[in-house]
Amino acid sequence: MDAVFRALADPTRREVLDALFVEDGQTVTQLAERFSEMTRFGVMKHLAVLEEADLVIPVRQGRTKRLYLNPVPIEQVANRWISKYAARFTSALVALDQHITTPEEA
Amino acid sequence: MDAVFRALADPTRREVLDALFVEDGQTVTQLAERFSEMTRFGVMKHLAVLEEADLVIPVRQGRTKRLYLNPVPIEQVANRWISKYAARFTSALVALDQHITTPEEA
DNA sequence: TTGATATGTGACTCATTAGTCACGTAACCT
DNA sequence: AGGTTACGTGACTAATGAGTCACATATCAA
Numbered sequence: 001m002d003a004v005f006r007a008l009a010d011p012t013r014r015e016v017l018d019a020l021f022v023e024d025g026q027t028v029t030q031l032a033e034r035f036s037e038m039t040r041f042g043v044m045k046h047l048a049v050l051e052e053a054d055l056v057i058p059v060r061q062g063r064t065k066r067l068y069l070n071p072v073p074i075e076q077v078a079n080r081w082i083s084k085y086a087a088r089f090t091s092a093l094v095a096l097d098q099h100i101t102t103p104e105e106a
Numbered sequence: 107m108d109a110v111f112r113a114l115a116d117p118t119r120r121e122v123l124d125a126l127f128v129e130d131g132q133t134v135t136q137l138a139e140r141f142s143e144m145t146r147f148g149v150m151k152h153l154a155v156l157e158e159a160d161l162v163i164p165v166r167q168g169r170t171k172r173l174y175l176n177p178v179p180i181e182q183v184a185n186r187w188i189s190k191y192a193a194r195f196t197s198a199l200v201a202l203d204q205h206i207t208t209p210e211e212a
Numbered sequence: 213t214t215g216a217t218a219t220g221t222g223a224c225t226c227a228t229t230a231g232t233c234a235c236g237t238a239a240c241c242t
Numbered sequence: 243a244g245g246t247t248a249c250g251t252g253a254c255t256a257a258t259g260a261g262t263c264a265c266a267t268a269t270c271a272a
Contacts, residue, residue: 005114
């Protein structure tokens with residue numbers, strides 16, 4: 001799970017995920033072409049991090065490699081980590097609402 | 107939102123959030139004592155990052171500073187980013203189920 | 213006021229990361 | 243075979259991040 005958080009920290013890597021969300025199964029060069037501000041090697045390094053976190057699954061096809069989005073780790077983070085704080089969010093909203101409807105201070 | 111992802115990337119910072127989840131409104135020294143592998147200054151740097159991401163809200167009280175957990179940014183990440191991939195997760199499960207119930211290949 | 217406590221700042225070191233490049237390998241095509 | 247396309251590796255540089263320390267400031271308590 002550490003790898004997932006780490007992978008999601010970089011905006012470029014989130015862009016890669018977005019690109020695969022729009023069109024799944026793109027090749028490395030296809031993806032690299034979308035990032036004009038970076039060389040193919042930079043993109044490949046980001047892909048390695050995403051694969052490490054299992055967020056992207058590589059499928060070799062002859063000389064090309066297709067990258068497929070794997071939403072499972074994201075879902076796990078949502079369930080095992082984020083949902084824990086969701087309850088606090090709800091109670092925070094309730095507290096805010098009570099604060100608004102019954103203000104005690106200026 | 108970038109700041110939130112960045113803040114969540116570090117395991118120590120997630121531990122800080124966990125500590126505040128267990129007991130909200132702890133002071134800086136209180137939190138620092140929980141991290142024996144690190145000095146107070148290290149913890150303070152992490153707190154700065156968490157405050158920057160608005161994940162932790164500081165409240166000055168005389169010479170002490172109390173840190174309060176703010177689950178709102180986490181919730182926003184869940185809604186605006188993660189939920190987008192949740193649909194893919196569902197369809198992936200459906201595909202997996204279909205693959206299991208009607209296997210075509212060995 | 214004096215001493216103790218709680219937090220803050222700036223400069224510094226060390227490790228990690230992002231990104232590039234030269235080069236290498238493997239597959240496709242004719 | 244020979245050229246071309248697609249991807250991979252290792253070494254390198256520059257930037258960023260983690261962590262520490264000396265020191266400074268503010269507050270409390272007697």
